[in-house]
Amino acid sequence: MSITETNVTRELFDKVILPIYAPAQFVPVRGKGSRVWDQEGKEYIDFAGGIAVTALGHCHPVLVETLHKQSEKLWHVSNIFTNEPALRLAKKLTEATFADRVFFANSGAEANEAAFKLARYYATNTISPYKTKIIAFHHAFHGRTFFTVTVGGQPKYSDGFGPKPADIIHVPFNDLDAVKAVIDDHTCAIVVEPIQGEGGVMPATEAFLRGLRELCDEYQALLVYDEVQTGMGRTGKLFAYQHLDIVPDILTTAKALGGGFPISAMLTTETIAKAMKPGTHGTTYGGNPLACSVAEAAIDIINNDQLLQGVEQRHQWIVQKLEALNARHHIFTCIRGKGLLIGAQLAPEYSHRIREFIQVAAEHGVMLLSAGVDVLRFAPSLLISQDDIEQGMDNLQQAFAQVIGE
Numbered sequence: 001m002s003i004t005e006t007n008v009t010r011e012l013f014d015k016v017i018l019p020i021y022a023p024a025q026f027v028p029v030r031g032k033g034s035r036v037w038d039q040e041g042k043e044y045i046d047f048a049g050g051i052a053v054t055a056l057g058h059c060h061p062v063l064v065e066t067l068h069k070q071s072e073k074l075w076h077v078s079n080i081f082t083n084e085p086a087l088r089l090a091k092k093l094t095e096a097t098f099a100d101r102v103f104f105a106n107s108g109a110e111a112n113e114a115a116f117k118l119a120r121y122y123a124t125n126t127i128s129p130y131k132t133k134i135i136a137f138h139h140a141f142h143g144r145t146f147f148t149v150t151v152g153g154q155p156k157y158s159d160g161f162g163p164k165p166a167d168i169i170h171v172p173f174n175d176l177d178a179v180k181a182v183i184d185d186h187t188c189a190i191v192v193e194p195i196q197g198e199g200g201v202m203p204a205t206e207a208f209l210r211g212l213r214e215l216c217d218e219y220q221a222l223l224v225y226d227e228v229q230t231g232m233g234r235t236g237k238l239f240a241y242q243h244l245d246i247v248p249d250i251l252t253t254a255k256a257l258g259g260g261f262p263i264s265a266m267l268t269t270e271t272i273a274k275a276m277k278p279g280t281h282g283t284t285y286g287g288n289p290l291a292c293s294v295a296e297a298a299i300d301i302i303n304n305d306q307l308l309q310g311v312e313q314r315h316q317w318i319v320q321k322l323e324a325l326n327a328r329h330h331i332f333t334c335i336r337g338k339g340l341l342i343g344a345q346l347a348p349e350y351s352h353r354i355r356e357f358i359q360v361a362a363e364h365g366v367m368l369l370s371a372g373v374d375v376l377r378f379a380p381s382l383l384i385s386q387d388d389i390e391q392g393m394d395n396l397q398q399a400f401a402q403v404i405g406e
C-alpha cells in the first residue's frame, strides 16, 4: 500500500522511525511566526522554537525569500570549491566576534567535534604530544557523536556503546576548585556552556567563567565555549560571552544560526586555526550555499541592537507572567536563565510529573520544552509578540491549574 498524505499519522512514527524519540501526539504541518498548526488544524503558541532553533519564528519572510532565491542559483558544490554565501557568512561572523577563522558544519555536534579535535590537534602539535586532557562538566551537553557525547556530562547518553574516547574528565559545574584539582600541563581544553541548556537552564557564574579563563591561560589550555544553544541572540547579545567579555579561544554555535535550516559553525583565532592544514578535518555539506545564505540573512536580522534589546524585553514579559502564575499556584522553586532561554524549576512535589505538564500544555495549545529532569524550558522566537506571549501564558496557566488539580 502506498502512503498517501491522509494516512501519515502519529501512529506511523512508531512503525517507521528509529525508536529513540517520544514525540508529542500531534503532528505539526504549518507554522507562521510563533504559531503552529497541526494536522487537525489546531493552533499552538510555540514557546519551544524547535529547541532554540527557529529564532526568527516559522517561515520568516526574509528567510523564505533568501532560501527561494538561492535555491534557483546554486545548492551545493562541496568544499572542493568555495562559494559566495559561505564567504559572506564567515566574514560577518568574524567581524561580529573575537574570531578570525570559521569552520562550517551541519549540526551542533559536528561543530563541537571539530572544536575538540582542533583543541587536541593544536595542543599536541604545538605544545606537547601528551597534552590531550579535556575538562568538561557534569550535566553538560555537547551533542551525540561519540566524542561529543563523551565530553558531555551525562553518562546515560554515552554509556552502552563500547570503549569511549579517553582522557576526558568531568567535574561539577560552577565549581572552580574542582577544576583546579584536575587541571595540569596535560590539559588541552576546558569545554563549557555559558548557560547549560539541556542540563536544566543553569547559568555559569561570572566568577566561574573568569576563573576558567585564568586557569586556561595559566596552563596553556584552550577555553571552548559551546554556544550552540546560547548563541545567535538567544541571551540578548549575539553571543553569550559578550555579556561578560570573557573571550574563549574556540566558540561553537548552531541551533539558531540557520533559523531552522541545518548549519553550525566553529569559530577560532588565526593562531589556533593555523595548526591545521588542508586535509586535517573536513565535511561534505559544511558551508553549503543554501544553509549559508539563510544563515547570512538570519545574522543580518539578529545582529541588531533593537532586536537584541527586544529579547530582554520579552524575557521580562515571560518572567513576569511566570512569577504571577507561580504566586497563584506555587509550582516552581526557581525561574532562571537569560534573554529567551528561560527555565522554570518544578517544585519537588511536581518534578516527576514534568511530562504531564508538557503534554497538558500541548492540549491547551502551547508547545513547551523540558530541560534536565525537572525544568520547564522556554526558548521561543526572538521576535515573539507580546500578544502571543500573553495568550500562550494564559493557556499555560489553565493547563497547569488542571495538572495540579486547582
Ligand SMILES: *Cc1c(COP(=O)(O)O)cnc(C)c1O
Residues within 6 Å of the ligand: 106, 107, 108, 109, 110, 112, 141, 142, 143, 144, 193, 197, 198, 226, 227, 228, 229, 254, 255
Ligand atoms: C543542541 C546542543 C548541541 C547538539 O547540537 P545538534 O545540532 O543536536 O548536534 C550541542 N551543544 C549544546 C549546548 C546544545 O544545546
